Amino acid sequence: MHPLIYVAGRYRAATREAVAANIAAARQVGTQAARLGWYPVIPHANTAHMELDLDHNDEFWLTGTLELMTRCDAVVLVDGWENSAGTLAEIARADAMHIPVYRGLHLLPGAQEFIAWLYAVEARHA
16 A cells, blocks of 8 residues: 555745745645655645646535545645635545544654554554
């Protein structure tokens, strides 16, 4: 098993530069997660600045990113997530689906530790 970690955090901002800073922050968290053995799923990087080229509403982007998240094993939050309506919706969906949410990179275990924990939980429910 190679666990997937969804990186959730602010994307939208008042300026293109601020959006770019949010993308960079999410990439940094994803890079650190990869160092811990996770495969990062970073929607910020996946669709960076596409809103400038397409006339899709927020619902299009939010629905797509929620679908990505449902296919991941866990979620890690980027600092400042508390101020993001999209991230709050992602957390609510993850909680409803019992997907673990790590509310900061410092709380994220290594991938192998997560896998061991996951197998232990599954064994208890078998």
